[in-house]
Amino acid sequence: ETGVTQTPRHLVMGMTNKKSLKCEQHLGHNAMYWYKQSAKKPLELMFVYSLEERVENNSVPSRFSPECPNSSHLFLHLHTLQPEDSALYLCASSQDLGSFGNTIYFGEGSWLTVV
Amino acid sequence: GENVEQHPSTLSVQEGDSAVIKCTYSDSASNYFPWYKQELGKRPQLIIDIRSNVGEKKDQRIAVTLNKTAKHFSLHITETQPEDSAVYFCAANRPGTYKYIFGTGTRLKVLA
Numbered sequence: 001e002t003g004v005t006q007t008p009r010h011l012v013m014g015m016t017n018k019k020s021l022k023c024e025q026h027l028g029h030n031a032m033y034w035y036k037q038s039a040k041k042p043l044e045l046m047f048v049y050s051l052e053e054r055v056e057n058n059s060v061p062s063r064f065s066p067e068c069p070n071s072s073h074l075f076l077h078l079h080t081l082q083p084e085d086s087a088l089y090l091c092a093s094s095q096d097l098g099s100f101g102n103t104i105y106f107g108e109g110s111w112l113t114v115v
Numbered sequence: 116g117e118n119v120e121q122h123p124s125t126l127s128v129q130e131g132d133s134a135v136i137k138c139t140y141s142d143s144a145s146n147y148f149p150w151y152k153q154e155l156g157k158r159p160q161l162i163i164d165i166r167s168n169v170g171e172k173k174d175q176r177i178a179v180t181l182n183k184t185a186k187h188f189s190l191h192i193t194e195t196q197p198e199d200s201a202v203y204f205c206a207a208n209r210p211g212t213y214k215y216i217f218g219t220g221t222r223l224k225v226l227a
Contacts, residue, residue, distance in 0.1 A: 004158070031213065042119070042217040043159075043204065055213075090159070099208035099215055100147045101166065106158040 003027050004107035006091050012113045013081065021076040021110045023091030029105070031097050032074045034066060037088040037109065049074060050097050081114045088112070117142040119207050121218025128195050129226050136221045138205035139187040145207040148188050149215070150179060154201045162203075163190070195225045 004025045013019050025032060034046040048056035049068040063085075065077040074091055091107040120139045128134045140148075146167035151159040165172045165179045165188065172179050176195075181188040192199055202222050206215040 040124070040219060042219050043215075045214060048213060050213075094213075097213035099213050100210065101164070102213070103149070103161050103164075104215070106151075106160070108156075108158040 003105050004091055004093055006089075006107035006110050008110060009108065010111045010113075012115060013078065014115055015081060015083070017081075018077070018079040020078065021089055021091075021112075023074040023076075023107055025072055025074075025091075025093040025105070025107075027093060027095075027105060029093040029095050030071060031094045032068060032071070033092040033094075033104070034064075034074065034076050035090040035092060035106075037090055043090070047076075048097070055097065078112070081112075083114050086112055086114045117145075117207075117209060117216050119205060119216045119218045121205050121221060123221060124219065125222045125224070127224045127226060130195060130197060132195055134190075134192045134195055134199070134223055134225075136190045136203055136205070136223070137187060138189070138207075138218050139185075140207040140216070141186070142207065142209060142216070143183075143186060144210045145216075146210055147208040148179070148181060149206050150190050151204040151206070152201045153204065153220075159204060192223075195223075197225050197227050199223060200225045 007022045032049045036044040046060045047066040067075040088109040090109045092104045149164040152162045153159040178191045202220045205218040
């Protein structure tokens with residue numbers, strides 16, 4: 001299954017590093033998302049893009065910087081992260097925005113460890 | 116703010132038994148409730164959903180029930196198999212937005 005693919009799957013970075021997570025969707029969807037998944041916490045919506053325009057920046061620290069160059073690709077640029085940022089970062093897409101019957105398709109996630 | 120409470124956080128059942136996971140939501144306007152399954156190291160995947168105009172929906176061994184008055188909905192898995200072992204997430208939508216409120220997940224272990 002290759003609907004939503006994420007790279008890298010695992011990333012270890014120091015607090016002074018700069019790295020990027022990449023996401024690509026092959027479903028022809030118009031909306032893309034970044035979620036953060038931490039142990040024993042609900043999925044946390046970070047950013048939402050619709051047709052390449054950002055529609056949500058959910059009070060996320062500026063050390064996370066998204067980029068959506070086209071409707072198929074989404075990046076999450078990371079710099080000067082903190083250890084508490086260690087988590088699974090899930091990219092997702094959906095046909096459109098709207099939460100009624102609008103299935104969200106997730107990627108397999110990027111495991112981020114900040115040391 | 117709106118939230119979704121999910122219970123239990125872990126659940127162990129013998130193979131062949133049934134498993135029930137319950138979620139309670141706070142926003143009475145929520146009208147769409149998906150359930151996601153996330154196997155170890157894999158992506159969350161939609162397994163079943165229900166809209167507020169129905170009380171129950173079935174798909175083979177899984178079913179979801181909705182009680183709008185009590186604002187809770189449940190996932191039922193019958194004749195459990197080892198491959199049902201995973202983390203299950205419920206969610207409720209926020210009508211008029213693109214947002215979902217997710218539960219904290221239930222780790223289901225099916226013991227052979």
